[in-house]
Amino acid sequence: MTGFIKKVFCRKGKTASGPSDTNRGTSDQSYKYVVAGAGPAGVTAAETLRQNDPDGSILLLGGEPEAPYSRMAIPYLLVGSIEEEGTHIRHQDGHYENLKIDCRQGRVSQVNPASKTLLLEGGNRIGYDKLCLATGAHPIKPPIPGLDQEGILHCWTLEDARKIIELAHEGADVVLMGAGFIGCIILEALALRKVNLTVIEMGDRMVPRMLDPVAGNMLKSWCANKGVTVHTATKITKVEPHPGDAEDTLLVDLDNGKQIPAHLLVVAAGVKSNLGYLDGAGLEIDQGILVDERLQTSDENIYAIGDVAQAPAFEGEDKVVHAIQTTATDHGRIAALNMSGIAARYNGSLAMNVLDTLGLISVSFGEWNGVEGGDNAVSVDRENNRYIRLEFSGGRLVGAQSVGRTDQVGVLRGLIEGRVPLGDWKEKLKKNPHLVMDAYLACAQR
Amino acid sequence: MQKTLNIIPEKCTGCAQCEIACSIEHVGMFSPSKSRIKVFKFPDEGRFVAYTCTQCSEAWCQRACPTGAISANAETGAKEVCEPTCVGCKVCTIACPFGTINYVSERGKVTKCDLCGGDPACVKACPTGAITFIDADATGYDRMKAWAAQTGGGAQPEA
Structure with a gap:
């Protein structure tokens, strides 16, 4: 890993496209695409940019002195089932170099949309044609006395x-x-x-x-x-x-x-979007950076994805920050398509989570707590720790949760996001909500 | 030309030979519950549907994996799980809207159809020709893709 960091720091001063100027106020370096943040959202964006633009220069900025890694994998490191390298998002030697993605450590301290530049902590200025903010979130420290101690x-x-x-x-x-x-x-x-x-x-x-x-x-x-x-x-x-x-x-x-x-x-x-560096940038901000269905911010050259983005939701009008893996990578892909000139519309983020609690596996999707005027189907078996609750709105599924099931849980996403009309299968599901896979095959795949 | 599984429910008799062949091929056991292809039975209609991964080109499971453990086999196009890299987080199992990548708690890993490296055991075992392995373009694959396009994370290019 140290080698990786050294190598990227050695690139300092190199100009990826066009002449450089080291004066303050103009950029030290300039790239066609800058992706700020090297978590799953940022990495997906950088890779998708390369897929669709073979030649445009790409800079991937990581905020931590690490190779791009997934926080999701940290628990497995704590348990000892993987080494640190096991948390890395990509494992092939030279993965980013082969894709001509410049990786560099640096935290953004300021964005200047007018000059299409950003300032890094430490003073380097970088120019961009298109900027993708994937700067993630930080853990909340609640206002409880005594939290600033060792341990x-x-x-x-x-x-x-x-x-x-x-x-x-x-x-x-x-x-x-x-x-x-x-x-x-x-x-x-x-x-x-x-x-x-x-x-x-x-x-x-x-x-x-x-x-x-x-x-x-x-x-x-x-x-x-x-x-x-x-x-x-x-x-x-x-x-x-x-x-x-x-x-x-x-x-x-x-x-x-x-x-x-x-x-x-x-x-x-809990966590909160990292927004501090955007003071004075003029971007529209609420809980996160507000983006439209193309993941574009209020500045046409700037996109925002993942935990820092407040983006359209799958249901309803309100924009949401969903700090989850699936949303992060979906954002990354769609923003990158749009940045590279391929118009792509996002269908909105569906909340979904899967949790393994000491061997008891639970999942939840979408409007798991129901919607106004909706109805549900519930089956609970406390003795065997099995539970499923489906939430309907009219003739379709809008949310679900289950405990103790691992088989085919993805179809819950398929049924919800496909807005699959359930027809008479809704009544069958109300009698036995475990039949979600059967309902899916009967309703979505005929 | 890459090939794909073509499953015709009308020809399926529900014999579950495919499940047995799959479990023998992958876990060396006569154990339909460990099969990566599943036969769903609709007794009211007398209908059987064998069902497994369609190896979609923009694979949800692959994109959702936080450690890059799922990749496309260059030869077969199958999306394969690299077991040593899979940490067992199960995100792919909720990301796949087809429900065809599943967690196996005994191994702490996920599992899915890998087309048996290009010679699927289920195809050889199917006595009625309900499962065949044919050129990708000639199947209902496009229909599947069209359906996939409706679902979410999947926003499709508009052009």
Whole structure:
């Protein structure tokens, strides 16, 4: 990896297209396409640009001193089932060089749409014809006193993961704040590291933004049976130093009056789009950078994708930030098509997640909590930890969640995004919602 | 010319020989539940549908994979899972709108049809000719692609 970084830094000063000018205010380098952010969205965009424009110069900027990697793979690094290289998005030697994609480490500190340049932290200025912002999100630090101490970490970057690996030794007392989607992924990794884990979630159940109370509480009792304590409807009020204890240096205060000694506190309280560098850029911004169905921002030369983009949703008029893998890579492809002159329209982001909680697998799609005027089909088998709930609007499926099923779960996406008319299969599904694959074959593939 | 599986439900009798052949080929076991091709039965209509991956050109599973573990076999066009690279995150299983890439918990990996490297076992096992392996252009593949184009992440070029 060090070699990779050295190599990209050696490119400094090289001009990819056109003459360069090192004066401040003009660009040190200029590219046809600049993709800022080297996560899954940025990498997909850069590769799609190359597919459709064999010659245009491409710069892929990564914000961290790493080869492009996927945060999604970090839990598997924590568990030890992969090495760091296993988190990388591409594995072939010279992948980016072969595609003539210049990779470089650099964080954007300013974007100037008028001069079509961006400024990197450290002072380099880079020119672009088309810019794609894929600068991702950062973990939220809730306003709780005492979170700025040693032994308190997010689990977001590879660097975070390295520190967690150091601290989360077998038997260590670890507190996890948040049992949302990211929290639950980390939960499994920490539990498999055999720490003594306590999970604190302020919602009334686990993954409250992905699963309903039946499913969320199924996960909770599953965890309890596996020896992981999950406190729901509980808040951390303060974190104090724990003097006199060399191992458990932290004391985590809960709103129920309890105090938990901890060696490590992992904070997974959600993420927020990285927007700070856009002050003064004049782009339309809300929760994320607002983009249209071409992933284009309010500036025609600038696109935004992935966790930083607030883009059309599959259902409804409101634009949404969906910080999920499938949306990130779909954004990347569609933005790149449009940037390279191939008009492509985005059908909107459908929320979807899959979670493995100590072996119990759950999924959710779209309007899993139902829509106004809609109806549903539910089947629950608590004994065997199996659950499925389908949400309909009129004659089609608009949302779904399930626990304990892995086979053919993708057709739930197919049925929803295909807006497949279910006809008399809706009644059959209401009698037995497990028949989603049969319904799909009968309704979508005839 | 790359070839593709062509499945004709009208010729399928539901015998499940394809499932058996697939499981023997891939896991060395007589175990339909481990098959990558599945026969769905519609008893009300007396209809059977053998169903597996269509190896779509803009593959959802491939694009969604966070570690680049799914790639196209240059010879067969099949989208193949590189097991050592697959971390088992299952994102592809929710991304594929056809439901044809699935998680196998015993191995902690996902699995899908790989066209048996160009000589599909299910085709050889099918006694009624319901599953054949023919030139890609001559199948209902275009129909599948058209359907695929309706679904999401998939926005298609408008031109």
